[in-house]
Amino acid sequence: MTDSSGLRAALQEADSPERANPPSFNVTLLDWINVQDRPNDVESVVRKCFDSINRLDPRIIQPFLSECRDTIAKLDNQNMKAIKGLEDRLYALDQMIASCNKLVNEQKELAQGFLANQKRAENLKDTSVLPDLCLSHANQLMIMLTNHRKLLDIKQKCTTAKQELANNLQVRLKWCCYVMLHADQDGEKLQALLRLLTELMERVRVVDALSTVPQMYCLAVVEVVRRKIFIGHYREWACALVKDGKRLYETEKYKRETFGKLFSKFLYLKKIIPFDDI
The missing domain is CATH 1.10.287 (Helix Hairpins)
Incomplete structure (x- = not known):
């Protein structure tokens, strides 16, 4: 499976009813950050920084x-x-x-x-x-x-x-x-x-x-997508492994039953080779 198909499968899985995301809102990352710590929003913090820098004017500090x-x-x-x-x-x-x-x-x-x-x-x-x-x-x-x-x-x-x-x-x-x-x-x-x-x-x-929040946010989104792709690949591999195991089990079961029917005709050999323990 290619990366594009894996991404598509991961997105489809995310859209599945059992893993449905909460309803999304048209809110930017900046708006979300501003809401978290009112009234200390980003613009207010930056404005306070500039105010402090202006108060530290060398023309005022040096004479002092x-x-x-x-x-x-x-x-x-x-x-x-x-x-x-x-x-x-x-x-x-x-x-x-x-x-x-x-x-x-x-x-x-x-x-x-x-x-x-x-x-x-x-x-x-x-x-x-x-x-x-x-x-x-x-x-x-x-x-x-x-x-x-x-x-x-x-x-x-x-x-x-x-x-x-x-x-x-x-x-x-x-x-x-x-x-x-x-x-x-x-x-x-x-x-x-x-x-x-x-x-x-x-x-x-x-x-x-x-200033590093947008970069970290993008990295987090990439990490979420990567994990979903990995989960999709892992599930495909696990399903294939289960199918192969089931097929091998059925084949082995059929072989043992066939041999058991043939071997049951020789009762004296059962005492020499106890296949029931194997």
């Missing part, structure tokens, strides 16, 4: 990426991340605090000396020692005044250094707030861009899969 690079560069600004000379200034403040502690201790010792002299004078009750004691106290008071001025100077320097450090830190904190605000804004935009790219890639995969 440049802003992101500028923000990253600002985040790595070493002049703002570190205060130059801070260690030296803190060391100088430590030295001033140490000097201040020495001056305070000296002031305490001088004050204790005043109290001790006052107590001795009260105990002696001798007015002759008062001039020398007053002169000594005057010298000690001058020393205490000098120390007090030094303490005030150290206090002023510490206050000035504290204010300068506060101003310096305030500038850097403002810088931190500024760059972090821009980083957050750029991060949100990057997240939106990532979502847009993810959706676009998913739609492109769908469109790519849809």
